[in-house]
Amino acid sequence: MIRAGHKNGNAKASERAASAIAAAQVPNAARELSPLAKMIASEPAPPAMSAVVLGGAIRIAEFALLVLTGAAIYLGYVYPSEAFIWPYFVATFGAAAGAMVAFHVADIYDAAALRRPISSLARLTLAWTAIFLLAFALQFFFRLEGMYSRVWTASWYFTGLAVLFAFRLLIGAKVRQWTREGRLVRRTVIVGGAAAGEALIQALEAQEDSDLDIRGVFDDRGDDRSAPMIAGKPKLGTVDDLVEFARRTRIDLLLVSLPITAESRVLQMLRKLWVLPVDIRLAAHTSTLRFRPRAYSYIGNVPVLDIYDRPIADWNFVLKGLFDRVVGGLLLIALSPVMALTALAVKLDSKGPAFFRQKRYGFNNELIEVYKFRSMYTDMADASAAKLVTKDDPRVTRVGRFIRKTSLDELPQLINVVFKGNLSLVGPRPHAVHAKAQNRLYDEVVDGYFARHRVKPGITGWAQVNGWRGETDTQEKIQRRVEHDLYYIENWSVFFDLYILAKTPISLLKTENAY
Numbered sequence: 419m420i421r422a423g424h425k426n427g428n429a430k431a432s433e434r435a436a437s438a439i440a441a442a443q444v445p446n447a448a449r450e451l452s453p454l455a456k457m458i459a460s461e462p463a464p465p466a467m468s469a470v471v472l473g474g475a476i477r478i479a480e481f482a483l484l485v486l487t488g489a490a491i492y493l494g495y496v497y498p499s500e501a502f503i504w505p506y507f508v509a510t511f512g513a514a515a516g517a518m519v520a521f522h523v524a525d526i527y528d529a530a531a532l533r534r535p536i537s538s539l540a541r542l543t544l545a546w547t548a549i550f551l552l553a554f555a556l557q558f559f560f561r562l563e564g565m566y567s568r569v570w571t572a573s574w575y576f577t578g579l580a581v582l583f584a585f586r587l588l589i590g591a592k593v594r595q596w597t598r599e600g601r602l603v604r605r606t607v608i609v610g611g612a613a614a615g616e617a618l619i620q621a622l623e624a625q626e627d628s629d630l631d632i633r634g635v636f637d638d639r640g641d642d643r644s645a646p647m648i649a650g651k652p653k654l655g656t657v658d659d660l661v662e663f664a665r666r667t668r669i670d671l672l673l674v675s676l677p678i679t680a681e682s683r684v685l686q687m688l689r690k691l692w693v694l695p696v697d698i699r700l701a702a703h704t705s706t707l708r709f710r711p712r713a714y715s716y717i718g719n720v721p722v723l724d725i726y727d728r729p730i731a732d733w734n735f736v737l738k739g740l741f742d743r744v745v746g747g748l749l750l751i752a753l754s755p756v757m758a759l760t761a762l763a764v765k766l767d768s769k770g771p772a773f774f775r776q777k778r779y780g781f782n783n784e785l786i787e788v789y790k791f792r793s794m795y796t797d798m799a800d801a802s803a804a805k806l807v808t809k810d811d812p813r814v815t816r817v818g819r820f821i822r823k824t825s826l827d828e829l830p831q832l833i834n835v836v837f838k839g840n841l842s843l844v845g846p847r848p849h850a851v852h853a854k855a856q857n858r859l860y861d862e863v864v865d866g867y868f869a870r871h872r873v874k875p876g877i878t879g880w881a882q883v884n885g886w887r888g889e890t891d892t893q894e895k896i897q898r899r900v901e902h903d904l905y906y907i908e909n910w911s912v913f914f915d916l917y918i919l920a921k922t923p924i925s926l927l928k929t930e931n932a933y
Contacts, residue, residue, distance in 0.1 A: 449662040455654040458633055463668035467601040469629070470732040473527040476589060477518055483581050484514040488574045496570050505565060510574075513549055520545035529602060530627040535590035542582060550575055603631040605668055607660060609687060610675035611637035611644035611653055618675040618701045618720070619649035625718035630671070636660040638687075657687050664694045665783050672698045673722070688725060695782050695872040698726040729872050729907045741912055742842050745919075746835040749843075757829050760791055760821060767817040770796030773830060778848035781874045786840040788848055789830035793818030825926050831877045844915040845876025846903035847887075855896040863893050870903040873910075880906040880914075883921040885928060 451459065488510035496506065521527065524541040531538040550571075557563055596602040606622075608615050615635055622630055634654040637644045646653050654663065663669070672691060676684050684700065691698060699722040702714060714721035730738055761772035773789055780786035792799070798813040807814060807822070814822065821827040834841035841848070853860055861867040881887070881902035890896045906914070 449659060451659055451662060451666075452655055454652055455634070455659060455663055458652075458654065459663055459666040461667070463605065464599055464601050466605075466668060466670055467596055468732045468735070469529045469602060471736055472529070472532070472593075472602070474733065476527060476532070477521075480521070480582060480585065481514050481518055483585060484517060484578050485510055487578050487581050488514070491570055491573045491577060495573065496567055506570070509553070509566060513553055516549045516552065517546055520549055529593065529597075529629055532589060532593045533597060533627070535586040539583060539586065542586065543579065546575070546579055546582065597629075600631065603629050604670040606630045606632045606671040606673060607663070607669055608632060608635045608648075608651065608673050608675055609637070609657065609660065609691070611635050611639065611648045614677060614701075615644070615675040616649040618673065618703065619651055621703055621720050622673075622717065623649070625720075628718060630717070633667075633669070636663070657690050661690060661694065664696065669694070669696050670728075672696050673717075674698065674700045674725070676700075689866075692726055693866055693869040693872070695728055696726075697724075697728050699723065700725050730910055734910070737912060738842065738910075738915070739839075741915060742835050742839075746832055746843055750832045750836055753829055753832070756826070760826050760829065763817045764791050764793075764815075764821070768795055768815045774799060776850060778850055778875070779871055780840050780848060781871060783868060783871050784840075785851070786834070786838075786848065786875075788841070789833050791821055791827040791830060793822050793827050828877055835877065840874065842874045842876040843878070844906075844918045845874055845879055846870040846906065847877075847879050847882060847899075848875035853890070855890045855893055858893075860890075860896050860900075864897050864900045866904075867896075867900055870900055870907070873907055878918060878922045879903060880918055883918055883925040885925070887925070 489507070492506050492510070496503065521542065524538075524545040525531065526538040526541055526545075557565070593602060608619060615637065619632060619635075622628060622632065632651055634652045635644075635648045636655055636657055636659060637653060638656045641653075644653060654660075660672075672694070674684060674687060676687070688698070699715070699717070702721045702723055713723070715724055716722070764772045770792060772792060774792040774794075775787050775789060777785050778788045793815060794813045795815060818827070831841055835843055849860060855863050879902070881899040884902055886895065886899045886902060890899070906918075
């Protein structure tokens with residue numbers, strides 16, 4: 419009996435230990451959503467495609483098509499008899515560039531026009547014709563008649579028009595497909611129900627060709643003041659629930675339907691919502707307080723006030739992604755000998771693998787796995803960072819102390835940047851899920867801490883090059899880090915990234931806080 423009891427006790431102790439270890443591997447418990455909100459959040463949400471980037475890409479493609487068409491006709495008809503004549507190429511590039519301006523003025527690059535190419539072909543024809551009429555006028559005023567072949571001019575006009583028509587029909591089919599797949603729609607949530615929310619939904623759904631996909635309504639008011647169904651859209655929970663909902667599924671736009679005059683309620687909501695990487699707009703269609711038309715932006719005919727924009731969006735997102743992959747790839751190649759020597763030193767110094775993998779918070783609080791060189795003894799490794807590394811920490815190996823001070827342990831994160839794409843070269847440093855300051859989790863210490871996750875985390879950042887690296891044993895240290903991270907997010911540019919990368923080697927010379 420004693421042995422059986424002893425076994426039982428050991429089994430229970432083991433269970434408790436296993437539960438504790440499992441709890442240490444996951445972040446704070448997520449907020450519980452309603453069954454309906456869970457179901458909607460679990461529906462497949464394909465990656466969003468930026469309408470701005472799509473329009474820009476089509477401009478580039480059409481410019482290239484017009485230049486190639488003009489050049490092909492020149493090479494086939496003019497060149498064999500007259501050899502190289504440079505004014506033809508000036509005219510080709512000039513007319514193609516002018517066509518891009520004319521097409522923009524004709525408003526044929528927005529998503530609605532791309533989805534319905536037949537309706538925009540007349541405007542495209544008029545714009546292309548206007549460019550040729552302008553070219554004829556310039557020839558007349560500058561006495562350039564006879565410089566250009568009439569056959570080449572007429573052939574380019576009609577062939578260019580045919581090529582543009584064919585391209586538009588092809589793109590129209592693809593855009594309709596992307597729209598059906600949900601890639602070219604803005605997944606939208608309404609914040610605030612009752613009459614104001616109902617009026618907003620009705621106004622949005624009355625739009626002829628809307629790109630909004632309204633997923634539901636979130637409202638802090640009870641069902642007695644805000645019905646479970648509002649203009650056919652389900653009420654999915656409170657504003658606190660919305661933060662968790664937006665962590666689980668792709669949301670592109672938050673539309674706040676509260677009147678501007680309800681200042682305190684609007685501010686209270688925005689304090690909770692600004693940490694999300696989404697566009698936040700305040701609907702003004704029912705407001706009696708009127709500003710000048712230029713003060714508003716518009717969703718169809720519905721006026722809204724821009725409160726927050728998604729940081730690093732559209733072309734900036736593309737630019738930063740290219741910067742990370744290209745510069746990160748070059749750094750990975752250049753530093754591969756250093757990484758090989760570091761891995762060898764780690765292996766020779768202590769038993770265990772050269773690499774160490776750790777769960778950390780990524781974009782929009784997503785859990786990502788970050789690669790590092792192992793700096794601790796294998797049996798003392800702390801994957802959840804429940805206990806921060808301190809000066810002369812006995813868990814750190816001899817090689818580990820050196821690579822932590824010099825930040826060589828961070829170099830494998832270039833793999834995350836180049837191959838996995840879940841880290842940037844520059845951005846807020848990703849923190850471990852259970853990292854603490856003064857025995858309190860970071861989000862408990864700093865108000866709005868998760869706002870730093872509105873962009874992808876980085877290997878280096880503005881906080882690190884300003885001396886805020888290493889141990890975070892006080893509230894001030896993590897507070898200052900977050901302040902620098904938010905400044906970086908609001909002021910991002912490629913030149914800012916280059917400046918931070920250039921300062922990083924200098925900042926690594928200051929090792930007093932790196933253990």
